[in-house]
Amino acid sequence: MIPSAASAGLDPRALLAGRRLLVTGASGFLGKVWLCHLLCETEPAEVNLVLRPGRRGALSRLEELLSASPAFRPLHERYGEDLGRALGGVLRPLAGDLGAPGLGLAPGERERLRGVDLVVNLAGLTSLDPELAPALAANTDGALAALELAREVGAALLHVSTAYVAGKRRGVVPEAVHAGAPGGDPFDAVREREDLRALAARAAREARDGRAEALLAKRVAEQLRRHGRGAVHRERFLARERAAWEAERSVALGRERARAWGWPNAYTLTKALAENLLAARRGEVPLCVFRPTIVESALRFPFPGWKEGLQTSAPLTWALTYGPLRALPARPRAVLDVVPVDFVARGLTLAAAALLAGEAPLVLHCGSSARNPLPMRRVVELTNLAHRAAHPPRGWRRLLPEAVPTSPARYRLASLPLLRRLAREAGELCALGGEELPQGRFGLRERSASLARRLERAEQRLRGLEEAVERFLPFVYDHQQTFATGGLRGLEARLAPADREAFAADPATLDWHAYWTEVHIPGLRRWVYPRLEGRRSAPEPRRPVRLTCPAEARP
Amino acid sequence: MSAPQAPLRAAAFVRVESLLLPDLALRAPWHAALNAPGVGGRAGRVAALTAGLPLLGALQRVDRRTARRLAAYACRGLGGDRLAVLWRERYADLLSSPLRPLGEEVVARARAGGHRLVLVSTAPEVALAPLAERLGADALLGARFELRDGVATGRLEEPLAPGRVEACADALGVSLAGSYAYGVDTHDLPLLRCVGFPCAVRPDVRLRRAAERAGWPMLWETAS
Known part of the structure; x- marks a missing residue:
């Protein structure tokens, strides 16, 4: 046979x-x-x-x-x-x-x-x-x-x-x-490919229209002032800002389009x-x-x-253990x-x-x-336990809570978004202090300005993490x-x-x-x-x- | 004509808690409560255990089994992975320290008599696996947390649940009638009743009464 x-x-x-x-x-x-x-x-x-x-x-x-x-x-x-x-x-x-x-x-x-x-x-x-x-x-x-x-x-x-x-x-x-x-909508792949091309072209076009020019000019002027550079650097800064703006717009248009279809x-x-x-x-x-x-x-x-x-999951697991994320928006099951x-x-x-x-x-x-x-509940738990095995909690660190899955609503109320808002508010307050405080022997004005810069960097890092969490949300909560x-x-x-x-x-x-x-x-x-x-791994x-x-x- | 069957060997069933190691029945759930993930989960468990401490302390003297089951309820909602790690952590120091002299003597006697050694514990098997390896035990009968979807329900699956001792004896090829068992509380009653040579070691109140009624020998540790 x-x-x-x-x-x-x-x-x-x-x-x-x-x-x-x-x-x-x-x-x-x-x-x-x-x-x-x-x-x-x-x-x-x-x-x-x-x-x-x-x-x-x-x-x-x-x-x-x-x-x-x-x-x-x-x-x-x-x-x-x-x-x-x-x-x-x-x-x-x-x-x-x-x-x-x-x-x-x-x-x-x-x-x-x-x-x-x-x-x-x-x-x-x-x-x-x-x-x-x-x-x-x-x-x-x-x-x-x-x-x-x-x-x-x-x-x-x-x-x-x-x-x-x-x-x-x-x-x-x-x-x-x-x-x-x-x-569930009918989907024509050939047409969608053309539409996506048109969207990509739109992002490039919008980066050069009058409104974008005005916004970018304002941003570049601020950067030149902050870096103490003259007008001779304006074109270089403008090109860089325009490329970043176009990339951001292109990403946003792509995401919006994909989500409208269900991806x-x-x-x-x-x-x-x-x-x-x-x-x-x-x-x-x-x-x-x-x-x-x-x-x-x-x-x-x-x-x-x-x-x-x-x-893949690296940014999330890092944020859950080494970073400030203690409540991850994830459906436990x-x-x-x-x-x-x-x-x-x-x-x-x-x-x-x-x-x-x-x-x-x-x-x-x-x-x-x-x-x-x-299940996500186990992912979070095993990530915690792996961290615990590498860094057994000692002294006051025993009191630090470990990460748990939570709902997106609670996450937005009390996790990274709250931290980022706090960093921004505190940074603005310090920046104000850096401008308004009198020059004194304690250097309060300089310290305040320095703290404002550190808080600004912290806010940027938190924003990056927040965006990573948002990118993962469909995989850990919706689907x-x-x-x-x-x-x-x-x-x-x-x-x-x-x-x-x-x-x-x-x-x-x-x-x-x-x-x-x-x-x-x-x-x-x-x-x-x-x-x-931002480090290099051991060679x-x-x-x-x-x-x-x-x-x-x-x- | 069939070949003559080899005579069954005897085993010594030795209870770990109180005999070989201190009883961590209450301290291990406390460790789990203190190390629960999340602020709310941790605070709630610690508060519940603290409030129940007088009751658990009293119960520990009269009926250790019930005290253990109540304390284990603090682990409800914790993942099986975490419980295994926390119990291992709690037992790690204990397992590297010397064993209690009375327990060491019991184990040495069993070995000298050529008996198989079976450790019986109300702690999860994962926590005591290193001890079983260290003593060269032939089997380990430990507790298991009842898990639903990988999460503890707060109930314990007893190591001496019906059929487990018999299955263990079959697996080792030992005769229960010729075996020894060393128990410390009422949890061990089913085991003590099914072996030929039961012995109560530093028993709690209820086991002492049962041992007196049945005429089982009792062992007490004396200060040296």
């Missing part, structure tokens, strides 16, 4: 061996971990990496990544000083730009890519509140360019999206391309647009949309606790769907293998809410979703027992207490919190890598 495709085995090593891949976004957090996993566990013949060349070229950029990023530690441990030689024949850095037509690849290069088996599009702008133009270019146009390239070279496309394209849909979110907007932000809107357009235009190209949820630090691979980037990056990397390799076997579903979720939900993950579980069931260790990633095996308190938060403390505090030993690449790739 011939086994059905559903019950037949899946051998990722055999399916990826000798294949030619093209990858975008390999320099990102997930991209690096997945690339390392791919190179450690499988033997592809060629991995073409589309990288922004910068000033020194794509090859230098790749060598710098391999030399400096801790994500490649397992490869260094395996190959030692031979790493450059071992990977030189496999990795091909290509200068490109995701936002440019044809991924910005040279025409000759596109010709050479004919016969590539799989295009993996990991690139994207993951900021939760991005400016519209770059978000559209990276998240939507880039995905479409990857599809066209896959069509041109005869490859399959594995597109990495986000589970949160579901927007404010409630209940169990199926593994399917969502028709319509989350709010939490422009990031998820542009990702959803990409999915809709890919599904409509795929034609004969084999396509799989891979949707991870919130990608957090590694459980084991490349090593426990590895994390990069400030976009709302599930925060986080998943360690190594689980995502394994799922992605599995999806790539299934796609090459012609057996991948159109959409795959990779998250924890269906198998091992982590009540469970992402179905039957697709990946089905693929895992087809793995041979010996392959499960390398490719299976069932979140049901996660012990949240151990992961959060012993791996995740200590990892954030090592790799991410220093950046949030990782640099292991220089010189790739022995084919001659044509060298600049």
